[in-house]
Amino acid sequence: MNNRSLSLTKILIAGGLLVTLSMGIRHGFGLFNLSITQLNGWGRETFALAMALQNLTWGITQPLFGGLSDRLGSFKVLLIGGLLYTAGLAGMATASSSLMFILFGGIMIGIAQSCTTYIVVYGVIGRNCPEEKRVWAMGVAAAMGSFGQFLMIPVDQTLISYFGPQDALLALSVLAMLILPLSYLLREGKTKPTLKQQEQTAIEAIKEAFQEKNFLLINLGYFVCGFQVVFIGVHFPAYLRDMSKIYPGISNPELATIALALIGLFNVLGTYYAGVLGQKFPKRLILAAIYVSRSIAISIFLLLPISSSSVYIFSAVMGVLWLSTVPVTNALITQIFGIKHMAMLSGFAFLSHQIGSFLGVYLGGYLYDRMGSYNIVWLIAIALGIFAGAVNIPIKESAIVRPHIVPSTN
Numbered sequence: 088m089n090n091r092s093l094s095l096t097k098i099l100i101a102g103g104l105l106v107t108l109s110m111g112i113r114h115g116f117g118l119f120n121l122s123i124t125q126l127n128g129w130g131r132e133t134f135a136l137a138m139a140l141q142n143l144t145w146g147i148t149q150p151l152f153g154g155l156s157d158r159l160g161s162f163k164v165l166l167i168g169g170l171l172y173t174a175g176l177a178g179m180a181t182a183s184s185s186l187m188f189i190l191f192g193g194i195m196i197g198i199a200q201s202c203t204t205y206i207v208v209y210g211v212i213g214r215n216c217p218e219e220k221r222v223w224a225m226g227v228a229a230a231m232g233s234f235g236q237f238l239m240i241p242v243d244q245t246l247i248s249y250f251g252p253q254d255a256l257l258a259l260s261v262l263a264m265l266i267l268p269l270s271y272l273l274r275e276g277k278t279k280p281t282l283k284q285q286e287q288t289a290i291e292a293i294k295e296a297f298q299e300k301n302f303l304l305i306n307l308g309y310f311v312c313g314f315q316v317v318f319i320g321v322h323f324p325a326y327l328r329d330m331s332k333i334y335p336g337i338s339n340p341e342l343a344t345i346a347l348a349l350i351g352l353f354n355v356l357g358t359y360y361a362g363v364l365g366q367k368f369p370k371r372l373i374l375a376a377i378y379v380s381r382s383i384a385i386s387i388f389l390l391l392p393i394s395s396s397s398v399y400i401f402s403a404v405m406g407v408l409w410l411s412t413v414p415v416t417n418a419l420i421t422q423i424f425g426i427k428h429m430a431m432l433s434g435f436a437f438l439s440h441q442i443g444s445f446l447g448v449y450l451g452g453y454l455y456d457r458m459g460s461y462n463i464v465w466l467i468a469i470a471l472g473i474f475a476g477a478v479n480i481p482i483k484e485s486a487i488v489r490p491h492i493v494p495s496t497n
Contacts, residue, residue: 109266121325129185130452132453136189137192139449143444144201146439146444171202174195246259292427310439324344326461360411
């Protein structure tokens with residue numbers, strides 16, 4: 088137990104606002120796809136590679152920074168992330184070559200997101216929130232991050248329209264500096280070791296997790312989550328622009344902005360109620376239902392003629408399903424393995440998520456440049472959703488039994 092614990096209200100307000108900024112800025116990157124590539128004369132594969140590396144870097148570094156936040160508290164990790172986020176956005180704006188854009192937008196922003204998004208904030212919740220409110224609190228934090236997506240999309244589009252993509256990124260870099268004071272509000276007291284906490288090292292926790300079939304199944308499902316949402320988030324605006332040649336009724340240039348904003352808005356409902364349902368129903372079944380429902384929604388959207396109405400309905404449905412996996416997945420990992428190494432283990436699961444994100448966003452750009460459409464990637468996303476639903480069903484949610492270790496749940 089901490090010598091000085093944070094109040095739940097303070098955690099949810101500061102943590103929620105922090106995730107609102109970090110996830111909100113990220114969610115708008117898809118709006119920069121065409122404007123940045125056209126301004127610099129790059130193909131879509133260049134932008135896709137930067138976003139793919141961003142997601143992969145985020146995933147690779149997440150276990151490291153999750154482990155550091157478990158050990159040192161979240162404040163220092165969040166502080167590093169805020170500085171890198173600010174510098175990375177400024178670097179994206181001023182990059183003079185595709186390589187520099189990829190380094191700033193891919194590598195630096197990826198590390199920044201690893202330090203400032205759900206896993207680190209969930210670590211604070213896990214260490215300071217009563218067990219009976221933990222899934223709900225994670226859902227609230229995720230919902231606030233989702234509201235950031237809704238809030239930032241029109242802000243991003245307005246900045247791009249009035250000032251161009253480069254100045255828009257500079258403005259976002261200034262906004263990212265607000266992460267620094269919010270990080271200060273999440274300072275935790277020093278952890279007072281207990282016998283339970285001394286029983287298992289980080290290395291032992293990693294070995295234990297990767298020997299567990301349940302953890303591997305969670306990782307497989309989370310891989311699919313990353314593939315689906317990041318492919319859509321980055322490539323959906325460009326897809327709608329392409330489809331406007333076939334369906335002139337969707338030629339409205341603001342359609343993609345509204346679509347992404349609707350995803351963010353309905354994601355607020357989805358993540359919040361996922362947290363509520365996670366307190367009452369088996370988490371594995373909730374996850375299975377989310378993944379299969381995504382595949383159904385995508386299939387129906389592609390089979391029907393595309394109109395403004397169908398885009399709005401699809402965006403709303405996908406919004407409900409968008410990041411509703413996040414609080415449930417993290418709560419499931421905590422339920423099985425306990426809270427001591429929760430952020431680190433969730434970081435490893437998130438690495439799987441980001442490998443999926445890398446493939447989703449990069450294959451979108453790669454296959455588009457070679458085949459002239461996104462059709463094959465949509466089909467892959469549908470098939471993966473069905474696969475993820477199947478692998479989540481057999482997960483056992485009971486806490487792992489350690490012969491010589493009493494599980495720590497508080």
